[in-house]
Amino acid sequence: xNIRSLVVVxxxxxxxxxxxxxxxxxxxxxxxxxTATSPAARAEGVEVxxxxxxxxxxxxxxxxxxxxxDRDARVFASIAALVDRFTPRVELxxxxxxxxxxxxxxxxxxxxxxxxxxxxxxxxxxxHSAGWAxxxxxxxxxxxxxxTRAAEVAITQPHHVHVVSSGDSANFLAPFSVSxxxxxxxxxxxxxxxxxxxxxFASLKVDDVVARFxxxxxxxxxxxHGLDDRPSSVSMPQRSFxxxxxxxPPAERVDTAAxxxxxxxxxxxxxxxxxGLACTRLRVVIETDVGERLxxxxxxxxxLSSNGIVxxxxxxxxGWLNGPSGQRPNGGVTxxxxxxxxxxxxxxxxxxxxxxxxxxxxxxxxxLARVQAMVGVAAVTVPERRGGRSPADVVVRVPFVGxxxxxxxxxxxxxxxxxxxxxxxPLPALLPTELLPIQVLDAKGALVWVSGRGTLxxxxxxxxxxxxxxxxxxxxxxxGPWPCDERWWDQLTHRRRARLQLVLVDGRALLVQxxxxxxxxxxxxx
Amino acid sequence: MFDTVGVxxxxxxxxxxxxxxxxxxxxxxxxxxxxxxxVVPVLESLAFLFPDGGLVRGSVVAVGGIGATSLALQxxxxxxRAGSWVAVVGLSDLAPVAVLExxxxxxxxxxxxxxxxxxxxxxxxxxxxxxxVVVLDARLPMRATETRRLASxxxxxGSILLSLSPEMERPSSWSADLSLTVAEGxxxxxxxxxxxxxxxxxxxxxxxxxxxxxxxxxxxxxxALSGHVVRIESDTDDATVLSFAxx
Numbered sequence: 001x002n003i004r005s006l007v008v009v010x011x012x013x014x015x016x017x018x019x020x021x022x023x024x025x026x027x028x029x030x031x032x033x034x035t036a037t038s039p040a041a042r043a044e045g046v047e048v049x050x051x052x053x054x055x056x057x058x059x060x061x062x063x064x065x066x067x068x069x070d071r072d073a074r075v076f077a078s079i080a081a082l083v084d085r086f087t088p089r090v091e092l093x094x095x096x097x098x099x100x101x102x103x104x105x106x107x108x109x110x111x112x113x114x115x116x117x118x119x120x121x122x123x124x125x126x127x128h129s130a131g132w133a134x135x136x137x138x139x140x141x142x143x144x145x146x147x148t149r150a151a152e153v154a155i156t157q158p159h160h161v162h163v164v165s166s167g168d169s170a171n172f173l174a175p176f177s178v179s180x181x182x183x184x185x186x187x188x189x190x191x192x193x194x195x196x197x198x199x200x201f202a203s204l205k206v207d208d209v210v211a212r213f214x215x216x217x218x219x220x221x222x223x224x225h226g227l228d229d230r231p232s233s234v235s236m237p238q239r240s241f242x243x244x245x246x247x248x249p250p251a252e253r254v255d256t257a258a259x260x261x262x263x264x265x266x267x268x269x270x271x272x273x274x275x276g277l278a279c280t281r282l283r284v285v286i287e288t289d290v291g292e293r294l295x296x297x298x299x300x301x302x303x304l305s306s307n308g309i310v311x312x313x314x315x316x317x318x319g320w321l322n323g324p325s326g327q328r329p330n331g332g333v334t335x336x337x338x339x340x341x342x343x344x345x346x347x348x349x350x351x352x353x354x355x356x357x358x359x360x361x362x363x364x365x366x367x368l369a370r371v372q373a374m375v376g377v378a379a380v381t382v383p384e385r386r387g388g389r390s391p392a393d394v395v396v397r398v399p400f401v402g403x404x405x406x407x408x409x410x411x412x413x414x415x416x417x418x419x420x421x422x423x424x425x426p427l428p429a430l431l432p433t434e435l436l437p438i439q440v441l442d443a444k445g446a447l448v449w450v451s452g453r454g455t456l457x458x459x460x461x462x463x464x465x466x467x468x469x470x471x472x473x474x475x476x477x478x479x480g481p482w483p484c485d486e487r488w489w490d491q492l493t494h495r496r497r498a499r500l501q502l503v504l505v506d507g508r509a510l511l512v513q514x515x516x517x518x519x520x521x522x523x524x525x526x
Numbered sequence: 527m528f529d530t531v532g533v534x535x536x537x538x539x540x541x542x543x544x545x546x547x548x549x550x551x552x553x554x555x556x557x558x559x560x561x562x563x564x565v566v567p568v569l570e571s572l573a574f575l576f577p578d579g580g581l582v583r584g585s586v587v588a589v590g591g592i593g594a595t596s597l598a599l600q601x602x603x604x605x606x607r608a609g610s611w612v613a614v615v616g617l618s619d620l621a622p623v624a625v626l627e628x629x630x631x632x633x634x635x636x637x638x639x640x641x642x643x644x645x646x647x648x649x650x651x652x653x654x655x656x657x658x659v660v661v662l663d664a665r666l667p668m669r670a671t672e673t674r675r676l677a678s679x680x681x682x683x684g685s686i687l688l689s690l691s692p693e694m695e696r697p698s699s700w701s702a703d704l705s706l707t708v709a710e711g712x713x714x715x716x717x718x719x720x721x722x723x724x725x726x727x728x729x730x731x732x733x734x735x736x737x738x739x740x741x742x743x744x745x746x747x748x749x750a751l752s753g754h755v756v757r758i759e760s761d762t763d764d765a766t767v768l769s770f771a772x773x
Binding site for chain 1: 608610624633658712720
């Protein structure tokens with residue numbers, strides 16, 4: 001069922017959030033490609049998708065800023081707070097874009113047009129005081145896709161409002177180019193078939209579209225009809241997956257609260273993963289000890305990873321706790337609730353995982369999908385920063401399906417925490433996949449061991465690898481022992497060990513560990 | 527349209543000509559943009575290893591020896607920073623933390639472990655053209671017919687294959703356009719208990735075909751204190767190495 005929605009878009013948001021003056025040429029560059037520009041930069045011919053060099057050639061005075069999703073989201077929270085006056089159901093998909101269903105608010109405020117004008121006036125005022133004019137567009141239509149197109153059209157219109165009357169979405173969309181579907185391959189084929197407008201594409205029969213373009217083509221066809229592209233596999237969760245984190249004492253700071261969110265996010269992810277589901281829409285509720293409450297709905301095109309969830313909780317917290325003084329809560333955060341609102345089978349849709357930022361990303365994404373078909377989903381992994389002491393814990397490999405491209409960007413308490421006892425940089429390049437038992441011997445040929453107080457029984461002078469039965473390799477230098485007592489509060493995962501760095505005479509360097517009296521190679525500095 | 531890889535600067539000039547100024551001029555008039563389209567950039571501190579100033583598209587680069595993994599990661603870091611995708615095939619023992627520590631962008635790197643599926647050649651073939659740099663584990667068995675087929679596909683599609691043999695003396699079965707062999711590593715840092723590994727001095731032998739056919743040896747710090755690669759003069763003693771290391 002199509003829900004009539006109001007969409008606010010602010011395409012220049014990554015630039016606005018930098019607090020750069022509106023009349024200076026500024027561009028945000030991700031992976032050597034321009035992803036957002038200021039109006040002044042556009043006037044000089046800097047377009048989204050250009051290479052850095054080309055952008056600088058067209059506009060030598062161009063200021064280049066790095067993307068910072070955290071900041072974008074934090075500043076955008078103040079815009080979202082303006083909309084709170086109209087509806088409690090604000091849904092954010094990315095910084096610079098929010099939506100809400102108009103059903104209730106529209107009746108209260110006297111119709112879609114009136115509602116949109118009120119919202120537009122509020123947001124426009126806020127942006128105007130920051131020096132940005134004509135930076136926002138508000139569209140109302142049946143379905144998010146049509147409403148978003150309407151909002152984009154509205155940016156250049158007098159009151160920044162465009163309302164498509166009920167039932168008219170398909171007609172409104174008909175003159176748009178097929179490239180608006182954000183499916184470059186499909187758009188390319190359609191254009192070569194002579195179907196240049198969404199209306200042409202929509203006039204095809206559904207059966208023909210499915211036969212030729214498959215499921216994704218069917219979704220695109222629904223969009224062209226002005227229907228929402230929710231794949232049929234998306235559903236309300238069958239049972240409640242809600243995860244609550246209670247904070248005692250109440251957290252006053254964002255990072256303390258975000259730390260609790262990480263545990264909750266991982267729990268949620270595990271629960272969903274156990275049933276083969278991924279979350280596409282998540283409700284995050286934050287409550288304080290004096291009864292204040294902030295609720296937001298986050299939507300993601302692909303599926304939210306646990307890091308993606310933590311990012312969003314942190315954005316929400318950051319925008320609230322560090323926001324304008326009038327909107328700030330008076331108490332500390334006592335409760336976080338993560339409630340998935342929509343889930344889909346974890347291997348369902350792969351569109352938009354990579355943010356679709358550049359053509360190269362999409363090409364790589366397609367090739368990786370093919371590779372997954374060859375060697376299995378679990379064999380294709382990407383790195384994800386965690387936190388920890390041993391080199392294997394700091395960054396782990398996670399399957400690439402269901403990961404949103406945004407992670408790795410956001411910082412997290414666990415990453416910046418000191419982690420006493422961690423291995424110093426430079427970190428080893430190889431981690432043996434199997435346990436490599438060795439013997440560390442002293443000058444007399446006796447096994448070296450580490451006492452309970454963390455001292456060595458003797459200076460190590462030779463390493464004997466198990467595969468070389470006799471003899472061994474002499475040690476040229478060593479450092480340590482570094483005792484490490486991890487998770488002593490948990491009997492199951494408790495580990496107590498001591499590490500040594502060894503430099504061998506043949507030029508190799510190893511990180512070795514002794515655990516329960518036996519030595520093994522933990523990592524190799526190759 | 528214009529192939530500028532073959533642009534050779536006049537190196538042998540009559541001694542009467544003031545050669546520094548001519549070289550400067552040659553630098554200035556070189557068609558930088560076009561040449562760079564066929565070369566994927568490496569970090570500036572590593573450019574000296576490459577006769578063409580970077581990783582040439584369509585080429586096979588073999589990296590071997592003790593320290594090869596660190597070197598390979600550093601080589602790829604420049605490409606990753608410039609927006610290229612990096613795919614690592616095999617190397618299930620590669621530490622993801624070292625990958626990020628080398629400066630490779632976490633959002634544009636992917637690890638593929640073909641395991642015992644025996645489909646490594648198909649995987650590499652699918653990746654060529656879609657990602658700019660493929661780092662391939664030289665320990666994965668590959669037939670000569672397959673390597674030849676992949677090499678021609680590389681030339682056609684303009685990706686770069688980096689064949690990595692960690693901890694091994696000689697690189698793999700690929701006939702590499704450029705081969706880098708790391709040798710004679712000497713670590714500094716740990717001193718009988720205190721301190722920790724900080725820097726390593728290694729020798730890198732650069733050989734290969736075409737403009738790289740005469741083997742050259744370089745001494746570098748891999749890593750220096752900054753975590754990156756720093757070139758040092760070959761006759762520098764260990765004491766003065768520290769001053770290089772801090773750069």
